[in-house]
Amino acid sequence: MSTHTAVLTAKEAARKMTTRRLGLWLFFLSDGFVFGGLLVTRFYLLGQARPHLEQFLGLIVTAVLLVSSFFMNRAEVSIAHNDRKSFVRNTVITMLLGIVFLVGVVGFEWQLAPFGPADGTEGAVFYMMTGMHAFHVLTGVIFLGFILRNGMRGHYSAENHWAVEAAANYWHFVDLVWIFFYPALYLIGTVGG
Amino acid sequence: MDAMETSKKKEWRTGVQVFLGLAALTGLEYWAGVSEWPAFTLWAIAILKAALVVWFFMHIRRLTNPEEGGHA
Amino acid sequence: MKKFFSLGLVRGLIWQAIGTAAGMGLLGAIRALMGLPWKTEPAMVFGGVVGAITFLAGIGTMRDWWHMALGKPVPEAEEVHETPGGARYFGVSLDHKVIGVQYGFLSMITLALGGTFALIFRTELAQAGLDFLNYLQFNTLIGMHGMVLIASILMGIAAMANFIIPLMIGAKDMAFPRLNAFSFWMAVPGTVLLVSAMFVGGFETGWTAYPPLSVRGPMGIQMFFLGVYIVGWSSILGSLNLIATILMMRAPGMTLFRMPIFAWAMLATSIISTTATQLIGLSFQMVMFERLLGMGFFDPASGGNPILFQHLFWFYSHPAVYIFVLPGLGVISELLPVFARKPLFGYRWVALSSMGIALTGFLVWGHHMFTSGMEEYLRVPFMYSTLLVAVPTGIKFFSWVATMWQGRLRFPTPMLFVLGGVIVFLMGGLTGPPSGTVSTDLHLHDTYYIVGHFHNTMFGGYIFPLFAAIYYWFPKITGRRMSEKLGKAHFWLLLPAFLLQTFGQMRIGLLGMRRRIADYDPEMGFTFSNQLITIAGFLVAFSVLIFFINLWISARKGEVVEGNLWESRSPEWQIPSPAPLHNFAEPIRVVGEPYDYGLPNSRYVETVRQPAGD
């Protein structure tokens, strides 16, 4: 009798986990439409022209975000194997890299760009795209802050770390967006005027 | 515990490999961009990178395999 | 008095007022510190955002999430025991049935509000000349009429889905009960902001908010944008929840093709609203930023392109019309077999046609832009894709007719509204192709003909089925049935009055009356038709008043019904009315086809007996 209930509850737990994952992916799908709309806007308004940006800086922030995704993955794998120390270390690195990305985009690229948000379509597109993305990076850093705090207090284990999985997936999603934004802003087309 | 260690090491190694792949593609992308390859090659590279992230980092297959991911 | 202030809703609204004022003050102070002068518009927008957040925090929708984020234990939603009683409906509840009724209240309030706006501007239109409104007031009223009712429709759909779907698929609740409550409570400050647009200057653009007019006009448009943005997020999160619920929470044995047809309709609807809604939010957000920061997206004066706005806007707003009607068409398919005592004809085809409509609906938005100056080569493809939608829609019609064919029809009030819906939606479907065909639409666009067309589709596809659903499922909510006498009066007044209204609208449209015009030339010869439309509009409103009275009286004094009033096979009718707290005392299992009415010895669900002492 008791094994019977145990099997049932294991099944129930698996269903709950899949439901949560599905919810998160549906959120990504939905949010993806925002970024899709921004890509459409970029090509509709600017066509084959691309904004005048610091090519090298773009490559650096892209690399930073990519490396952060690597450490994010490492952090999640660690906690899934009960390695709390390595989880904390890798989460801290991810957060720091996320902050470096934000400083790179908002602190440098926004200041170096030869146009402001009110300067024609180029400015509108550039600030809207990077701004919307940076907002997501910022929320991602905040989520990481929460799981870091709880992780240091030992709330997570191999059996129980859904919050980590969710925050990590969100982080990868934000990286995913940049995978498309980077070529759209920095590489495709030619710098006009 | 040993099995745990090896499995962790194995997943870490996958992480390194995927990262190297992504880094190589990003380098290629940059090079393609500055040498003005046609736009669709850049899109193709981006889609490839996205697929790697979705598959290996975001573990999309966990949607159909609830046991995966280490939760009980 | 103390009791009044302990209601969540009241607390939330007070917090919203405080938050709005604080947000305005904060932005003003920041600007002052930066040496900038006071500017009302950014302060209002910022205050509006802060107010919506403080509403949600103040009412307590985020408390549990905050605790979770801090790693504190939070009870499973199923284990939360709420004290029964009326107060539950005015504060945060996690019970899908309560949330469904809450959505229903809000939807009825916005229905009455939006309808009142229409009566006001219809009175103005009863005669040529400007009688008692000025242009700005008239324009504000038509825009508010459109958007408040769209909000009302979204909430009405959420009401039906929340209340019925978990019961129908044999679930205890929605997949994410806390998110569900959050989605509902988002809609309240969203609605407040939307309506506040009237009081901070109004706006001139109609519900479509096209730039450049929306970039330049009065400030009310900002509150309009903000309200729609928040109501839009409410709809996104609610439909995300529904998809997860329908895919993951079904009773054992209920495969996708054994699911009640309404669940299929809601699944298709929710797929559209989780994705497409983002695009109206984005386009509105871009206009907001264009006004606030001078970002040149749409105004040609700053290099932008207004056509882009129309693409983004209609990429949502066309699929949105299917958001509005698919649930209603689902209700029609759901109720017809019950009242015809026959299996639903072509169940699989009907189920898949909802998906078909949802997917083709994404490919047709350009038919709103034939005269906009968009790329000319896009016209014909959009025309063909538009006409393609007729195929899955046609499937539904054939199924309805074939289901009724040789059935043992009964005609209580819900069935009357189902049939009314079929007839009116047919009118909407027939008037669509002339507007979808480029050559004819060049003449019809922006005339009252279009107004007639879409009122037919929305009433046939949403309003009539909504009323049918309320008459049908009312006993599940209250344990009492609604008065048949008042219900029939409601129907027999609504149907002819409504048809008179829309035929009148189409007629004056063909005679050349443009939409969104406060005044017209008496020489055009349609003053009399305009008067008829106004009278018909008042009759429609009067019939809805009868409906409200019916709701009020029946909820308190209606005939008590506990069992399976309509002899339905659906799971929600196998449990007592009103539906008990956690829905199914014993879990159910699906053992047959859902719509085998009239087939001997066929069963759809059975209860799973729990082994004793488990």
Ligand code: HEM
């Ligand atoms: C056979 C199916 C349909 C066809 C072919 C069709 C076609 C069209 C076309 C071409 C227009 C644009 C006309 C113009 O502005 O010149 C239009 C407008 C409209 N349709 Fe439909 N339609 C169909 C069904 C529906 C349904 C099911 C709804 C749902 C509620 C709906 C709601 C609307 C609305 C609200 C507008 C007006 C939008 C505005 O304010 O400009 N239509 N329809």
Ligand SMILES: [Cu+2]
């Ligand atoms: Cu349309």
